[in-house]
Amino acid sequence: MQQPVIILVNPQMGENIGATARVMLNFGLENLRVVAPRDGWPNPKAESMAVHAKKILKKAKVFKTTEEAIKDLQYVYAATARNRYMVKEVVTPKKCSSEIYKKIEKGIKFGIMFGPERTGLLNEDVVLADSIVTIPVNPKFYSLNLAQSVAIISYELFQKNQKDKASKISYGKSQLASKKEILGFFEHIEEELDKKGFFKTKELKNHMVKNIRSLFLRAKLTDQEVRTLRGAVRALSEIRKKV
Amino acid sequence: MQQPVIILVNPQMGENIGATARVMLNFGLENLRVVAPRDGWPNPKAESMAVHAKKILKKAKVFKTTEEAIKDLQYVYAATARNRYMVKEVVTPKKCSSEIYKKIEKGIKFGIMFGPERTGLLNEDVVLADSIVTIPVNPKFYSLNLAQSVAIISYELFQKNQKDKASKISYGKSQLASKKEILGFFEHIEEELDKKGFFKTKELKNHMVKNIRSLFLRAKLTDQEVRTLRGAVRALSEIRKKV
Numbered sequence: 496m497q498q499p500v501i502i503l504v505n506p507q508m509g510e511n512i513g514a515t516a517r518v519m520l521n522f523g524l525e526n527l528r529v530v531a532p533r534d535g536w537p538n539p540k541a542e543s544m545a546v547h548a549k550k551i552l553k554k555a556k557v558f559k560t561t562e563e564a565i566k567d568l569q570y571v572y573a574a575t576a577r578n579r580y581m582v583k584e585v586v587t588p589k590k591c592s593s594e595i596y597k598k599i600e601k602g603i604k605f606g607i608m609f610g611p612e613r614t615g616l617l618n619e620d621v622v623l624a625d626s627i628v629t630i631p632v633n634p635k636f637y638s639l640n641l642a643q644s645v646a647i648i649s650y651e652l653f654q655k656n657q658k659d660k661a662s663k664i665s666y667g668k669s670q671l672a673s674k675k676e677i678l679g680f681f682e683h684i685e686e687e688l689d690k691k692g693f694f695k696t697k698e699l700k701n702h703m704v705k706n707i708r709s710l711f712l713r714a715k716l717t718d719q720e721v722r723t724l725r726g727a728v729r730a731l732s733e734i735r736k737k738v
Numbered sequence: 739m740q741q742p743v744i745i746l747v748n749p750q751m752g753e754n755i756g757a758t759a760r761v762m763l764n765f766g767l768e769n770l771r772v773v774a775p776r777d778g779w780p781n782p783k784a785e786s787m788a789v790h791a792k793k794i795l796k797k798a799k800v801f802k803t804t805e806e807a808i809k810d811l812q813y814v815y816a817a818t819a820r821n822r823y824m825v826k827e828v829v830t831p832k833k834c835s836s837e838i839y840k841k842i843e844k845g846i847k848f849g850i851m852f853g854p855e856r857t858g859l860l861n862e863d864v865v866l867a868d869s870i871v872t873i874p875v876n877p878k879f880y881s882l883n884l885a886q887s888v889a890i891i892s893y894e895l896f897q898k899n900q901k902d903k904a905s906k907i908s909y910g911k912s913q914l915a916s917k918k919e920i921l922g923f924f925e926h927i928e929e930e931l932d933k934k935g936f937f938k939t940k941e942l943k944n945h946m947v948k949n950i951r952s953l954f955l956r957a958k959l960t961d962q963e964v965r966t967l968r969g970a971v972r973a974l975s976e977i978r979k980k981v
Binding site for chain 1: 757760761763764765766789790791832873874875876879880881882883885886889890893896897900
């Protein structure tokens with residue numbers, strides 16, 4: 496069965512990457528992806544913290560951008576404690592893990608993104624996610640350590656996995672679009688909109704791109720729907736292209 | 739309302755003590771006790787890892803022995819991943835937290851003990867506990883980092899606390915014996931048994947003390963029952979004492 500992928504976006508401290516690997520293995524997760532780690536890769540501090548989970552680091556995949564890291568996935572959660580004022584579903588770790596295993600049964604490829612220690616995920620990264628997962632914490636001190644956040648979500652995934660083990664079957668019926676297809680569509684439509692002068696200023700562009708991406712992500716597009724949308728964008732912009 | 743107490747027994751690394759304080763505050767827990775920390779107290783590494791949770795460290799209580807640390811509590815869990823072959827109830831973190839809040843409503847004072855990084859709790863400490871709490875993990879790699887274990891149990895406590903907030907009332911009906919009373923009784927009966935030559939060898943003594951303590955702890959004695967038992971022990975040993 497396809498396992499959920501843990502994605503660390505711009506992690507700063509090797510110790511936290513190592514502690515993440517260790518706790519992933521504690522809870523039976525083995526797929527780690529790392530986006531642009533601050534101190535490069537491989538990271539000796541990560542290896543020393545990972546203890547017996549060095550193999551998780553060895554087979555971790557490293558990417559330059561978040562987009563690259565999620566391309567082949569079909570559903571992505573952003574782990575964040577702060578309200579992002581985006582129209583996105585926000586779930587608890589418990590809800591997240593039960594959703595994940597329901598969708599994994601259908602063959603959907605899943606990832607959960609965690610941001611850097613100091614800031615958490617940037618809005619540009621959160622907007623790429625389908626849903627937000629928020630660990631309920633003390634509102635007076637909500638800043639969880641990176642590896643602790645991974646621990647709690649991995650723990651919930653493992654509890655759910657254990658409980659459902661008997662009934663878990665993998666079958667590939669669903670045709671939810673991959674992130675590569677979705678991102679391809681975003682680039683396409685944004686480029687076309689840009690050419691048309693749709694975005695008045697850089698500030699407005701950032702804002703609107705965020706809203707557009709959020710809106711389409713909430714729709715949970717299939718690959719066929721993405722092809723249809725791209726066809727529509729192409730058709731709409733055709734005249735301009737011929738100029 | 740009385741909060742559950744987190745007890746670190748012989749912690750080795752200051753970093754883990756600090757990370758424990760931080761995650762306790764994340765989940766609204768403020769009562770930390772530390773038994774004989776390897777590197778003394780206060781510990782600068784703990785303080786630097788605690789970030790904004792330094793106040794937890796400042797008001798932490800430090801003890802020389804586990805017995806001292808649990809004296810005023812009435813119910814103690816031992817967090818351990820390994821099977822200890824003792825006749826003690828073993829619960830999951832979820833079960834543990836729902837039990838704790840049910841008992842806290844009755845005014846019972848609670849603690850959860852965590853052992854040192856390298857070995858976990860020693861059997862002598864586990865035997866002092868009323869129940870064992872075990873985090874379900876990958877059986878092939880069950881060694882959780884100390885602060886991660888505290889994180890997961892604190893997380894479950896917080897979830898339960900949030901859910902039950904509306905209905906939580908503290909009332910002091912229960913008369914479960916305090917650990918001080920229980921330990922007093924243990925010392926009393928063991929001393930008397932020793933005087934009577936009940937323990938043939940040192941090895942046998944260790945073994946039998948463990949079994950006796952386990953047996954009485956499973957009974958969840960009230961303070962009145964402890965007084966009765968001590969009276970019984972006193973009465974039984976009276977003749978000998980008069981000699």
